Amino acid sequence: MPRKATRVQVYLTDPKVAAALAREARLARVPLSQAAGRVIARGLHKSPAADPDDRLLRLDRALRDHMRAMARDVQITQELLVELARAFFLRLPDAVVDEDPTVQAAVERRIERLLDATAARIIAGEARARKAREAEESAPGLRAAAE
DSSP states (O other): OOOOOOOOOOOOOOHHHHHHHHHHHHHHTSOHHHHHHHHHHHHHSSSOOOOTTOHHHHHHHHHHHHHHHHHHHHHHHHHHHHHHHHHHHHHSOOOGGGGOHHHHHHHHHHHHHHHHHHHHHHHHHHHHHHHHHHHHHHOHHHHHHHO
16 A cells, blocks of 8 residues: 655755755655655654764764774873883882882882872763763754754
8 A cells, every 4th residue: 555645845945954955865866855755754763864974973983083093092102101110120220228118108108199199080081071971962952953
């Protein structure tokens, strides 16, 4: 049984919208009216397929690529730091004072403070990133503009 078609007449006043609709029709190789119907249907779904020319999608991909590169850079930096520490300790002579329990305790306290301060900075950065993500997800205008 054929589906009943509903006729809708729409006037597009924004040239960008008209160009995007024409591009959609050209890419899908369908008439402009069918492309408009697809776009409307996609807009009514909760998770529409993203437009490959979408600027936000390109930014998201660029961000993911940057994050991968940064993760690689951090790993390289960690390896370099370990090699630096190894070279430092190989060439640093052991002293009698190194065996003193008071000196060892002071060094341990300093290392713990350094690690605590580093962890606090990392957590603060994660909290800022989480707040930014939540603000982005809660802003309905950004999601509607992306569609």
